[in-house]
Amino acid sequence: MSDGEEARVLEKALSSYYHYEEYALNEIWKPRMCKWMSLSNLQKSKIPWYGKYLGELKRCIMKNAEFYRLVVQRSVAYWGCNPNPDQWSQPTSYDMDKTVLMFTQILREWSQECQDERDLLLTRLRAFLNQEIPNKFERRVVKVLIPGAGLGRLIVDLVNDGFCVEGNETSYHMLLLSRFILNGEHPKEGLTIYPFVHTFSHQLSHEHQLRPIRIPDVRISEMLNGVCSMSMSAGSFVDLYGPPLGIKWSEYYSADIEMIRYREQNASSVRIVVTNFFIDTGSNILDYLETISHVLEDGGYWVNFGPLMYHYENDSQVEVTGDIDPTTGEVKNVNRFVPVKGLELSLNDLIQVACDQYAFDIIAKEIGIKSGYGRDPTGIALLGYMCNYWLFKKRKKSFSIC
Numbered sequence: 449m450s451d452g453e454e455a456r457v458l459e460k461a462l463s464s465y466y467h468y469e470e471y472a473l474n475e476i477w478k479p480r481m482c483k484w485m486s487l488s489n490l491q492k493s494k495i496p497w498y499g500k501y502l503g504e505l506k507r508c509i510m511k512n513a514e515f516y517r518l519v520v521q522r523s524v525a526y527w528g529c530n531p532n533p534d535q536w537s538q539p540t541s542y543d544m545d546k547t548v549l550m551f552t553q554i555l556r557e558w559s560q561e562c563q564d565e566r567d568l569l570l571t572r573l574r575a576f577l578n579q580e581i582p583n584k585f586e587r588r589v590v591k592v593l594i595p596g597a598g599l600g601r602l603i604v605d606l607v608n609d610g611f612c613v614e615g616n617e618t619s620y621h622m623l624l625l626s627r628f629i630l631n632g633e634h635p636k637e638g639l640t641i642y643p644f645v646h647t648f649s650h651q652l653s654h655e656h657q658l659r660p661i662r663i664p665d666v667r668i669s670e671m672l673n674g675v676c677s678m679s680m681s682a683g684s685f686v687d688l689y690g691p692p693l694g695i696k697w698s699e700y701y702s703a704d705i706e707m708i709r710y711r712e713q714n715a716s717s718v719r720i721v722v723t724n725f726f727i728d729t730g731s732n733i734l735d736y737l738e739t740i741s742h743v744l745e746d747g748g749y750w751v752n753f754g755p756l757m758y759h760y761e762n763d764s765q766v767e768v769t770g771d772i773d774p775t776t777g778e779v780k781n782v783n784r785f786v787p788v789k790g791l792e793l794s795l796n797d798l799i800q801v802a803c804d805q806y807a808f809d810i811i812a813k814e815i816g817i818k819s820g821y822g823r824d825p826t827g828i829a830l831l832g833y834m835c836n837y838w839l840f841k842k843r844k845k846s847f848s849i850c
């Protein structure tokens with residue numbers, strides 16, 4: 449992406465946060481108000497509290513909008529954006545839906561309500577780390593990489609455990625909000641959101657639906673202990689940490705000479721890669737395997753948690769790929785019609801390829817762990833995923849001595 453295109457994508461994400469109030473009132477509150485108004489007086493009298501409930505629903509949406517306005521206000525200066533929102537690229541309905549979904553992501557990562565959900569990975573990961581690297585002085589030089597880091601909670605948890613952690617994220621929706629949360633100096637539970645107001649099914653009561661949630665559930669600056677061993681890189685995981693060459697050129701893997709050098713430098717630079725609800729997000733799972741293998745040092749570990757719900761399975765879009773000439777960096781043999789769907793390897797196939805082709809050994813593996821994703825603990829539905837946990841070790845290269 450050129451710098452201009454990049455700036456437009458950022459502006460669109462920012463603009464979608466800016467327009468949340470208008471969107472949520474139109475799409476969520478207004479139809480319900482119209483439905484209520486359309487009832488006969490007799491039916492209205494059967495649920496006399498409903499009008500007040502809709503008033504409260506509107507108030508909660510407006511409070512959410514206040515929260516997003518603060519995010520926008522703090523982001524403009526930091527990201528160097530044009531301060532006039534009227535001149536920003538307009539968000540699509542996909543961008544707007546994402547602003548609604550981001551409340552679930554905040555709940556998942558930064559609320560006390562989802563601690564049990566986060567613990568499913570954390571307890572397993574910490575058991576391994578406490579056994580493998582118990583020494584806190586050694587931990588300071590152990591580099592952990594978290595691709596698809598979302599809003600950065602796992603980064604903070606692992607920095608708090610003493611590691612040097614780099615997150616990586618490609619979505620500006622995530623990057624804008626994670627920066628606001630991570631660097632905002634917010635007191636514990638100093639911010640209020642209403643994450644359940646966008647969902648009307650499976651609610652225990654309307655009071656539960658309208659209840660506020662306080663975030664963050666920890667004081668982040670205290671968890672970081674003043675130690676600056678946390679960073680977040682912006683861009684595609686494969687583009688930043690993959691092999692210098694050897695993957696097909698695409699929107700996610702550039703032929704830019706600086707990027708090729710950067711990928712070269714990142715070879716074997718990390719002791720542990722943690723993928724949390726991430727490995728099913730790409731259009732080519734082999735690109736992810738190549739990248740994890742490239743960035744890990746020999747004897748390094750890959751910890752994975754999450755389902756295999758391939759994000760592009762039902763997506764009919766195509767992407768453009770090509771070959772990168774290793775001597776000139778020129779892109780050749782461009783194919784404009786590569787389906788984004790495809791290569792959805794089953795769990796067993798994925799593990800076999802990782803072991804046979806990418807030199808991983810299985811240290812631990814658990815299949816079928818039930819987990820929600822930003823699940824409302826008071827909700828009355830069986831929503832969630834069957835997740836897989838594994839701990840793989842990258843084999844050391846064996847050298848033959850003649």
Ligand SMILES: C[S@@+](CC[C@H](N)C(=O)[O-])C[C@H]1O[C@@H](n2cnc3c(N)ncnc32)[C@H](O)[C@@H]1O
Pocket residue numbers: 556557595596597598599616617618619622683684685686700724725726729730
């Ligand atoms: C399902 S979310 C998981 C977020 C977080 N790890 C968690 O467990 O809550 C997947 C994340 O991966 C990010 N992502 C998808 N493709 C990526 C890529 N190629 N490089 C970096 N991040 C990517 C998405 O933007 C999204 O934030």
